[in-house]
Amino acid sequence: MSATVSETQAVITPSGKVRVARRPRRRRHIGATITALVFSVIWIFPVYWMVITSFKPRSDVMTPDPQFVPIHPTIENFVNAVSKTNFLLNLRNSVVVVFTAILFALLIALFASAALSRFRFRGRRTIMVMILAVQMLPGAALLIPQFLIFNDLGLLNKYIGLILAYVAAVLPFSIWSLRGFFVSIPIEVEEAAMMDGAGTWTILWRVLFPLVVPGLISTSIFGFITAWNEYILAFTFMKDTTMYTLPVWLAGFAIPNQPVDYGGQMAASVLFSLPVVVLFLIIQRHLVTGMSAGAVKG
């Protein structure tokens, strides 16, 4: 926004009246505020409904007339979801798989993106376009052959199979995202280091890599969100309930020997969504640029 533009500049309208033109942003329409309120209520309602259902006792969940505020709040549903299911086991699976995959993918993405941004060589553009293209593959296109290959190699129902699939899923995006951070480092930084006699590898390790640490953090958050939320690969690869990750646990949520328990299901949804929503709130400033910077993973 150009701040100098006519904050309160007098303008003579064609009818000859003098009026004070102000920036439209400053004009607070009552109508806009009301529309925004209605929109916000509709848009937040699913989240609100999930949260309050999760705090209702079983007898209050299914009532002919829904209760819009919990009358008898309880954490019973959360206790059940954690203690009566495989939650802790599946949480451990998720953490092991997601963190290993992200660490591995980020490390090799760091090297690759350095090569693709700080060096110029034959075939670079082709590689960039190919990396962009593989990100757009439909899920089933990789799922089917990966399943067959991992089945032959005996990697199904094991951490390693899922880790490899997640590395493949987040690597292309990570390279594109990190590359953006490398590109924004001014060339003078490198030249200065070269003047001081630093070689290629010293420049990479001592100068460039430390400078992209913020990029590593934000890229790893995006990668974490993708892998943490991933469902269909885990559902297809992991056959034992003890090997499930949290999305598969949530999708098939049921407390053994009990009828469908929506309170418990919503509590499980809250438990699973909480870390992701918190991350979104923390990085909200970078969300928009991060998602559109050559990013194609949804």
Added chain:
Amino acid sequence: MSTSPATIVAGEGVAAAPRGRRPRPPRHFSKQSRFAPLWLLSPAGIVILALIVAPIVFLVYTSFTDYDRRTLFTGEYNGVGLQQYIDIFTDSQFWHSTILTLLFTAAMVGGSLVIGIGVSHLMTKLGTAMRYVVTIVLIFAWGMPNVASAQVWGWLFQPGYGVINWMITQLRVFGDQTDLSWWNSTPLALINIWMLVVWQAVPFIALTTYAAQTQVDGSLIEAARIDGAGEWRIYFSVILNSLKPTILLITVLSIIWDFNVFNQIWLTTQGGPDNGTATLGIWSYLVAFNQFKVGSGAAIAVVTTVMLMIISGFYIRSLLRSGEDL
């Protein structure tokens, strides 16, 4: 110097891209660093070749075989040439799924774009506090993992005690809809999934467009106003015009994302009733993993990939045309 042919990597098949504004090479290669990019790229290259390129080649190969349940145990399969493709193209489900995928993608992209761009404009009219509220609301809807939101949808629209069914009944227009089962009829199921996807797609569109809209040159709007343009005229002629590049990018990304929507359909209807909501992705999964006709499922996946590649080809081309230095 910057346009000297020596600095341009020639013959990469992207010759149509503008060459003018290419910056200088970052550094003159010393002997030591000549192979540095190769070393740096090889780990990622090996992983991409092994985990993405090889599987895709294997997928195409599988689509020419009769790979099925028996093969998973015995390892035996036979080449069948184009038979899988002939079977697909003569299957009415293929045409149903293709048309459904295209129309449903269009409906989701259109819906989320209209609402998202509308919300973005709305945000420019709000005071700081209210704008903050809208932003937080959007981030909550955006941040919900789609497995969780599919569960929430199942509960919101649950026949019997679902709160949405209760609300529809309270309108007293449609009669008692308490037991309305959203997933037993294809149109209702599609409406339901549409709402789920649009609900989560709007935040990205609204926030991205809003970020761009705050960058619109205020003097253009001022000039239009002096020329006597009304609010609507200003919006459609000046603001939307300035937002064109952003909206184009968002549209292409949305098409790719919505074309690939899987979880939201799988977790609510599994493609039912009667394959009515089976988009190409769902159908290929059902064929490959529920009926275990892997060869056939692979052929569907290949066809789907080709379709998506044609669509995203436009995106890659416009990216190259825009002169972004790759």
